[in-house]
Amino acid sequence: MRTIRQLSIILLTALGLASVTAIVGAQDTLPSWNDGAAKKAIVTFVAEVTTKGSTNYIPPAERIATFDNDGTLWAEQPMYFQFFFGLDQVRVLAPQHPEWKNKEPFASLLRGDMKSVFAGGERALMEIMMATHAGMTTAEFEQTVKDWIATAKHPKTGRLYTEMVYQPMLELLAYLRANGFKTFIVSGGGIEFMRPWTEAVYGIPPEQVIGSSIKTKYEMRDGKPVLVRLPELNFIDDKTGKPVGINSYVGRRPIAAFGNSDGDWQMLEWTQGGAGARLMTLVHHDDAEREWAYGAQSKIGTFSDALMAQAKKSGWVVISMKNDWKVIFPFKRK
């Protein structure tokens, strides 16, 4: 439900009595952002595209903003949170799979020998993901994700995973929406892993979540229609897949895109390739004290030197978590 404040903005805008940006000042809507180049770039861009008469004005219908999820909206260390879900589900499902006791990578995982699990590389991880993400109906999987996300805790912070979202990005999402933007997630993560909770956590409804997917099959079970999740890849929403996914799901080119790693490179490039004002930004994880510091050498959320060079060359905004954000996680707010 819209707030009365939002409705007032809509009404006033419709009546031409005020510009949206004049009402929704950046000062009180981005309180966790330090005044610096990153915040200034964001606020300037939003003012430009929302001010009628500006040469860079863009009508609300075209104000599409896309956000990566892992490392951009929530944390991704020491590994993608969806992998923790997969590992937990192997333990939950083990009683139904006695054969796993003698089958890798499941046997090692169930013994708690994570080193051997990871020694199996990508193939072992894919086996774990397929075993825990396919074979059930979409409704069953949704319930499993809901149950897990409501209870599972991060190994380092002891917090719910949905608490490990970035407060400044929550403010940014709300700020953009208050200025007529439609906010989308465009993540390499599983689309059906995100949808059960993105609306409550980010205010992003399921139909605005794009992600990687496996195939589903329609069938009748006990006279009821179900969609069964098949152990077969459908779409990888990463790197060059991100523009493909955006085109497939949204059908418009974003005017603003937010990422944090090499996987977001083409999404930013595609965004910048359109005509008119564009905003491309990358969150840089440079705060070992309050979060994690990683980049070119990290396997999770790689931010290569080449990406940094491209950002500088193309005028992409690099957000320093250490310098641009007053607080990282909502639970650390005073």
Next chain:
Amino acid sequence: MRTIRQLSIILLTALGLASVTAIVGAQDTLPSWNDGAAKKAIVTFVAEVTTKGSTNYIPPAERIATFDNDGTLWAEQPMYFQFFFGLDQVRVLAPQHPEWKNKEPFASLLRGDMKSVFAGGERALMEIMMATHAGMTTAEFEQTVKDWIATAKHPKTGRLYTEMVYQPMLELLAYLRANGFKTFIVSGGGIEFMRPWTEAVYGIPPEQVIGSSIKTKYEMRDGKPVLVRLPELNFIDDKTGKPVGINSYVGRRPIAAFGNSDGDWQMLEWTQGGAGARLMTLVHHDDAEREWAYGAQSKIGTFSDALMAQAKKSGWVVISMKNDWKVIFPFKRK
């Protein structure tokens, strides 16, 4: 942009001062519908799901309505309009393809021998569609569709194809949206064939259009990123594909679904399979005088006897174009 009327409704509703249905009376929002069982079923359903306190109340975020396009929102005879586009494009592209003069089905088509073209069956049609829908960038294809839809005329009526939409359905789309519904197209037609014009014609933005698709590939051309359309099927959004597509794109089950043929069967079945109030309807083409009369025997828009039996058994609303609609096409309004 919302109208002041719509904004008033939103504001009043937010303030709890009035029910939406009390303000947006069906009388003046569905003027092209005769008072009959179909209109009554629609109005009753909308009143139920939008009235707070009603046992069947459904919050706005879950008010998803899906519409087939061909034969449901616009006409589909004597063949799907997208095929007319394909045939026209063969003629446009012929100078770049001298080899087509000796290659079927192109040779027959260019000679105007449509009988031989259709004798080639589905394979010939698929060859024509791939030759005219793939090989270019998404931006180039979008412009081609825009140019064609703005000028091409229907062989029987001499009207633009976008004029051959159903006035009662335009009213229904607006009525549902005024009552907080999000309206989606779920069509067997090409997603990128529909998106360039659905917003202007139906008020449905590209991100709410689901359809069949071919694969695309991201690449750089002259230093600019493009998406190239490949001659490879990606997804067929028909029959059991419709629930799959809805789940993939929307991530919620519709509470209302509108179709007109066997291709919509599973979409209606999937819609009905959810808990709570549901509305399933089928447009029946039974008006040879004002449009076309066809059904079980038609290859285009087949409405089989089995579907009619299922509709009766399951309480799906069958809309008689002849009896339920005062006018079919907008250009016939007095």
